[in-house]
Every structure is written in structure tokens, then in C-alpha cells.
Amino acid sequence: MQFARVNDVVLHYQMIGDPNTKPLIVFANALGTDFRIWRDVIIRLVGDFSVLTYDKRGHGLSETGPTPYTMDNHVEDLAALLELVGARQVFVCGVSIGGMIAQGLASSRPDLVRAVVLCDTAAKIGDDASWNQRIEAVNAGGIEAIADSVLEKWFTPAFRKPDNPEFAGYRTMLTRQSAEGYAATCAALRDADLTDAAKTLTVPSICIVGDEDGSTPPSLVADFAKTIPNTHFEVIKGAGHLPSIEQPERLTDIVRAFAGMVRAGGRPN
Numbered sequence: 001m002q003f004a005r006v007n008d009v010v011l012h013y014q015m016i017g018d019p020n021t022k023p024l025i026v027f028a029n030a031l032g033t034d035f036r037i038w039r040d041v042i043i044r045l046v047g048d049f050s051v052l053t054y055d056k057r058g059h060g061l062s063e064t065g066p067t068p069y070t071m072d073n074h075v076e077d078l079a080a081l082l083e084l085v086g087a088r089q090v091f092v093c094g095v096s097i098g099g100m101i102a103q104g105l106a107s108s109r110p111d112l113v114r115a116v117v118l119c120d121t122a123a124k125i126g127d128d129a130s131w132n133q134r135i136e137a138v139n140a141g142g143i144e145a146i147a148d149s150v151l152e153k154w155f156t157p158a159f160r161k162p163d164n165p166e167f168a169g170y171r172t173m174l175t176r177q178s179a180e181g182y183a184a185t186c187a188a189l190r191d192a193d194l195t196d197a198a199k200t201l202t203v204p205s206i207c208i209v210g211d212e213d214g215s216t217p218p219s220l221v222a223d224f225a226k227t228i229p230n231t232h233f234e235v236i237k238g239a240g241h242l243p244s245i246e247q248p249e250r251l252t253d254i255v256r257a258f259a260g261m262v263r264a265g266g267r268p269n
Ligand SMILES: O=C(O)CC1=CCC(=O)O1
Pocket: 029, 030, 031, 032, 095, 096, 097, 098, 125, 150, 153, 189, 215, 241
């Protein structure tokens, strides 16, 4: 199965491997992306881990459902998906809003979460004005209207070359997302502040950021990391907002080392 109704929408998901025999890592995506962004990390992890990926509501092949969304909608979807596949005590690796979903899940459902990998994220991303402006632009002109400015934050100049087919492909992924689902998720981001959840995070965690992230820059993620008890902080060179695409090998190494340390009973720092 790769589609399931959870809460009030049908979600698209993919389970690789058996969570009963291999530790499960769940990957949660950024705004405007679907689960294909994790491919080059997943192919390096399968065999040692089971892997669950999914398209959050309003993205990829998941339904849009009623809009706008709240962060709780996204957190409850992931909780329901984990219950559906019978998984508990999982590693959650989330990028950007996916990292906020991971924080929200660890806070509201600690029974489901063993540890979190928080990539290019924070407790609060952006402000009311910037999200409202983006929602208005998408409502008026579709995702195409904001695509180039988003891609500048997602990727380093070295990646953003017209002759790079990967860059062209991920531009297509972005512009083919549902404009309604995208704007609804911008509203969830605008209204979410997980500062209190981050301060009381009890599961092991690591914060990671690309050194050229134009959306959640290293200084923001470093400040965020300081608010989380006992976390660890890593900067990935040569990556923007989506290190799973630009530096999958390095990201995989960090995730693998962190998961190994957690499983051995250690804590970061
Ligand atoms: O689109 C961006 O600016 C990057 C981003 C912010 C939150 C998210 O999920 O992606």
C-alpha cells in the first residue's frame, strides 16, 4: 500500500524495509517539496534502517483536503501515519517545516519518537508579513510567481546552473505542487511558534544546517540549537536549505552517526 486515509486526507507514503527488524527513520519534507528530495539519503541508509517517507497534506500525491492548515494538522497526520504502520519510537528526520513537524510530534507524542534530526529548521520560521506576502503572491500567480526567489534560498549558486538537470528537475517539482496546499502550509508556518516545545524537548536531538541556507541561515539554526537541552549542532558545507539534495552523502553520515550514538545509549555533546 502507498496511499492511506489519515485524519481527513489521503496521504501518499512509502515504507521501505521492515520496522520490526530494522530501526525506522521517518523523513518529513519542506514546504513545496515531496518525498523525492530524500532519495539520495535513503539509498545510502536502506539495509541498516527501515525508512518511511510521505508527502504531507497539500504536497506531492497527497490530497489537499480542507484549507488553510495548522501545524497541528501536519503533526497529527504524521502521528496517524505512524500509528497506521504500527511504528513507535522512531527516528524523525525533518527539514524546514518537516523539522517543525518533528519538534511538534516529539512534544505531543513522545511515545512515538526516539530521537529527532532537525535539518535547516527552527522553532519559528519567518514572520506574519513575509508569509502573508507569499500567500498573496501564490494566490495571485501560482507557485511560478515565487519559484525563482524560493530556489535562491534552497540551493547554492553552484547548483543553480541552467545546465544542471537536477536544478531543472527540482524547479519542476516545486512548481507542480498544489498552489492551494502550498499557500495553506504557508499559513501553518505563519501561525506556528514551537519555542516552548523546543525548550522542553527531552528526546535526543541534533540540529543541522547548510552553510549557504538562504531560508534558515546557520546563525538562526545555531541560535535555535542553543534553546534545545543537550542538542548537537552541525554545519554542512556546500549546501543550501536542502542538504539531502546537495550534500546527501555528508547528511547521511551525520544521520547515521547520530542514530548509532542514540542506539548505543549516548547523548550528543
Ligand atoms: O520556501 C522557503 O522559504 C523555505 C522554507 C521555509 C519553511 C519550509 O518548509 O521551507
